[in-house]
Amino acid sequence: MHDSNTIIKFADDTMVVGLITDDDETAYMEEEEGLLTSGLLALKFHIILFTMTKLLEWVFGISVIGAAWALVTFDLLGLRLPEAYREVAWPMPVYLLVVFGCYSLATVGYRVATFNDCEEASKELQAQIKEAKEDLRKKGLKM
Amino acid sequence: MASRKGSQQSRGDGDKYSVLLPTYNERDNLPLIVWLLVKYFGESGYDYEIIVIDDGSPDGTLEVAEQLQKIYGEDKILLRPRAKKLGLGTAYIHGIKHAKGNYVFIMDADLSHHPKFIPEFIGKQREGGYDLVSGTRYRGDGGVYGWDLRRKLISRGANYVTQVLLRPGASDLTGSFRLYKKEVLESLVERCVSKGYVFQMEMIVRARQLNYTIGEVPISFVDRVYGESKLGGNEIVSFLKGLLTLFATT
Numbered sequence: 001m002h003d004s005n006t007i008i009k010f011a012d013d014t015m016v017v018g019l020i021t022d023d024d025e026t027a028y029m030e031e032e033e034g035l036l037t038s039g040l041l042a043l044k045f046h047i048i049l050f051t052m053t054k055l056l057e058w059v060f061g062i063s064v065i066g067a068a069w070a071l072v073t074f075d076l077l078g079l080r081l082p083e084a085y086r087e088v089a090w091p092m093p094v095y096l097l098v099v100f101g102c103y104s105l106a107t108v109g110y111r112v113a114t115f116n117d118c119e120e121a122s123k124e125l126q127a128q129i130k131e132a133k134e135d136l137r138k139k140g141l142k143m
Numbered sequence: 144m145a146s147r148k149g150s151q152q153s154r155g156d157g158d159k160y161s162v163l164l165p166t167y168n169e170r171d172n173l174p175l176i177v178w179l180l181v182k183y184f185g186e187s188g189y190d191y192e193i194i195v196i197d198d199g200s201p202d203g204t205l206e207v208a209e210q211l212q213k214i215y216g217e218d219k220i221l222l223r224p225r226a227k228k229l230g231l232g233t234a235y236i237h238g239i240k241h242a243k244g245n246y247v248f249i250m251d252a253d254l255s256h257h258p259k260f261i262p263e264f265i266g267k268q269r270e271g272g273y274d275l276v277s278g279t280r281y282r283g284d285g286g287v288y289g290w291d292l293r294r295k296l297i298s299r300g301a302n303y304v305t306q307v308l309l310r311p312g313a314s315d316l317t318g319s320f321r322l323y324k325k326e327v328l329e330s331l332v333e334r335c336v337s338k339g340y341v342f343q344m345e346m347i348v349r350a351r352q353l354n355y356t357i358g359e360v361p362i363s364f365v366d367r368v369y370g371e372s373k374l375g376g377n378e379i380v381s382f383l384k385g386l387l388t389l390f391a392t393t
Contacts, residue, residue, distance in 0.1 A: 104303065112292070115298075116286025117288060118365065121365055132174070136178060141207075141214060143174065
């Protein structure tokens with residue numbers, strides 16, 4: 001940001017007050033352009049977030065979790081966390097996958113076991129088919 | 144207010160329900176499904192019309208449809224035949240072109256979907272003002288008749304994978320017994336590009352994208368066809384391909 005400019009932020013608008021000396025507007029113009037570009041970038045980012053496909057959501061989510069895991073396990077930021085944190089974090093991915101696998105099997109198994117068998121519906125339908133055929137014959141349908 | 148005439152009262156509340164019946168070789172089933180539709184709509188008093196979209200069935204389905212038209216009237220049975228078997232999406236588009244209803248039912252014509260649920264669909268739609276109401280075999284007292292363990296396992300397994308990947312907000316995505324507001328059906332059909340099972344899934348996924356509200360009604364699905372056509376490897380593969388496409392593009 002140029003020293004000769006002042007940025008005033010209003011709620012709905014940002015105003016650049018620039019010092020123009022000797023008809024030289026460059027400092028002022030550069031400031032305006034910078035603001036416009038970063039505004040557009042912010043807007044674009046929001047649009048991408050809102051229209052992310054499920055695939056991108058997964059990629060994003062896994063990246064975030066993966067980064068957090070790598071950070072703790074390999075101490076990427078040199079935070080020197082207690083050994084306990086690293087010991088717990090290291091097997092987490094495999095552990096979570098196994099838990100998810102077991103949950104999935106249990107859920108699908110439960111749902112198959114409790115899948116309603118509509119005996120009554122079938123019997124009712126058979127009876128109604130008979131009734132319908134009779135009635136239609138009376139009404140003149142040639143079957 | 145309309146007057147009561149025994150069990151056939153006309154509600155006269157301005158809503159009309161168009162029932163789309165795409166048919167292919169349903170000569171035996173068509174009269175039965177029409178009879179059931181007439182019965183349940185008649186008893187409930189809602190205004191309706193049945194639109195038969197026959198794709199040039201070689202078994203004479205259209206001829207039977209014409210007989211039904213004579214019996215029940217041309218205002219109740221509408222025929223929108225096509226020359227040959229084209230997709231389901233285009234059948235819907237073709238069917239609703241001249242539909243007079245402001246609501247549209249889609250269902251199978253092979254008696255796997257029972258019209259007795261129609262008043263429940265309508266009740267549910269009015270209860271929540273839903274843009275679409277989907278019949279579900281997987282919730283409440285919904286269920287299936289005529290499936291063995293293998294078929295149930297495939298069905299539940301596929302549905303689980305779909306739920307995890309797409310998080311669609313509806314329990315039964317491949318079901319095709321649904322009630323739509325007419326303008327909602329129109330706007331969805333023109334956006335959907337998939338075929339077969341996946342088409343019905345895509346309709347729900349796009350509905351969510353467009354922030355349409357979805358209600359559910361448990362239904363019983365009586366499968367009389369499964370015995371003849373087992374669900375083979377080919378269908379499973381094309382289902383997975385369609386699912387992954389939806390996963391990557393919506």
